[in-house]
Amino acid sequence: METTALVEVQSLYKRYTPNGLYAVADVSFEIHTGELFSLLGPNGAGKTTTISVISTLLQPTSGAVRVAGHDVQRNPMAVRNVIGVVPQELALYDDLTAHENLRFWGEMRGLHGAELAQEIAEKLELMELADRAKERVSTFSGGMKRRLNLAVGLLGRPKLLMLDEPTVAIDPQSRRYILDWVKKLREQGVTILYTTHYMEEAQELSDRIGIIDHGKLIALGTFDELIQLVGQHETLRLRLLQEGGGAELAAALQSLEGDRIAGIIEASATNGEVLINVTSAEATLAAVIGTATGLGLSVRTIDIREPNLEAVFLRLTGRALRD
């Protein structure tokens, strides 16, 4: 991956009223070219505010923001030329058709003629809206509107695509569709800033994640780095065919002093289950099963509880990410 920063945010502060609270306070991060960067945070954390400043809609109160080397305050037009934004709320004309919306927004992006026609056809195809292109947006389902909203953000092939909670209030099917599509875009090399308050999404999609709360960036890094940050480990949960074999296995895993399996931190047996705290499930699972077999025990079910950002957020703020 290239490491040139496409977006540089330095000590960004933003408040909406002269003496009000800061919606964003001292936020600094970079987004590298080709990277998918997520801002994860609860309602009111400052995600939309940050995107609005990067997209030149709002002026920073202080701090500097550069996109592709252009300062958002000094050269907003240059910034606007390289970005695509998919706003949190739908921003479409209900009385126009899907095609007319795309044409209008394409023109505003500076596209026209054959180039625009081709892009429109391409986006309609991509969003599976081609057969409804001539219908008014007011007749669309929520998921279709969302997809069109996304398509508009893609017009003009922006270098930086900003998606502000694109999966809020959406059916699971459309959500899956959007997540897959975001991954595809990332594979195509589009740099993406993605905001969400769903930790699974941030976890699944992101190269790096910034956790934001009350306008402050409280953690920043890859998923693994964030997990490590709070010492969260995976948990293996085993059920055995043999009743009472659990305690035996747990003891065995704990007491293998000399050749103890690397990566096992702790093992305990509770009402028919064995919980094994490991640094990496993948690395230790085979050895754990081997140990059980060695003791003449058979494993009925295994499941791996992965560490999650929910826990990270909880650890850092003392509050749950979701209300």
Add this chain to the structure above:
Amino acid sequence: MRKLTVLAFKEALVAFRDRGALAMMLVTPLALTLIMMAAFGSGSNSTPISDIPVLLLNRDTGTFGQVLTDIFFSSSVGNLVAPTLIEDESEAAARARVDADEVAALVIIPQDFSARIFPFGARAQALTGVDVMALSSDAALTPEQQAGLAQAFMESQTRSEEARTDSVIVEIYASPNWRISALVVKAIVSQGLERLNIQIAGTTNIVARQATAMLQAGQTDVDMASAMSAMSAGNAGQGTAGGAGVDLPIKLVTTSTTGRGFSWLGYYASSMAVLFLMFAVTSGGRTLLAERQRGTLPRLLISPTSALTILLGKMGGIVLTGVLQMLILWGATTLIGAYWGHPGGVLLTIVLLVTCASSVGALISAWARTPGQASAIGSAITLIGGALSGSFFVRWNLPQWVQYLSLVTPNAWGIEILSRLQAGRAATTILPWLGGMVLLTIFYYALALVGFRRQFK
């Protein structure tokens, strides 16, 4: 420029896609025009044969003007006419009332009427203090008064040649839609002039007799005596002929509103169109706030398009929509028989009027906070403005101060200009109005700009 047109066309497209708005823009004004027609209309061709409304403007400083207006109130005319004496200052307003077909005619008696038709009388009054018209045949005059009369007479004789060359003009300004009534008015004026003729002839006779008495007393010189006898000889025959009398230098001129005059259909077609243009355009201003709420405005602002282009495109779109609305209403009402005026003039007026109306929309959206607030303000302004400027009642029936006050609304300017166009008035009388409307437009847009600055800060 390209983006500007794209924005404007988008705006118009959205407006014409909205069925509710479309009904408001086009169907309602047409329906109301027809309703207004049914309520007040089609009176334009029926001529009442009694109580013909006539305005009398008597500027004459002498007594003959009074004689002429009195006849309209006399029993011989009876209830044929319903005359109103008006003040000097309101001539323009009076003409406008004729244009609007409220009255059949306006009779204007000029300031020097008495002095010009009978210079001798005026001069004699000045020299002797005697009102010769009130002189009876057996009046006893002092020698000085007799001398004064003689001098006045001499003067009038020497001036008479030049005075005769240009006549006094009594104007009857009449609406072509009241043709028969105008003829009646003209007949009454003629009758009045006839009466004047008789009076003047009679007076001349009396003066001649006085002069004769003077001559017999030997109180004057020879020149005067010959002049007096010439006069009494000249008038004796005519006086007895009873009326043909002196050849008064009066020209009765009947003028009329040029072109077609007033028509209810035309008036309501255009004034309803203007009213609903105001509705559409002030709620068009609302769309800017709606776009802000709907999130399309932020999306526009982060596209590589300047805020000014967006604003101009938006306003351009509102103007385009309004022009289309007016063109459609113009076409539709023309099909049902309304005449709006010279097409070129109407087109120019529509474009300028819609631009002016859009300035009010801009003003509202620049200062209102929510779309709801904007449409409430817009509707209030439109309705009050409509009532003030004559969308519901004929404009010229409103008190003068209301007519002036209403000029703060584009509505009033629209009605003024369109009704002038409809009456077929000359371009020179319309252009100043168009100019005034442009100034109002500039003023409102300047105020709006201040508001937008505040919003986009």
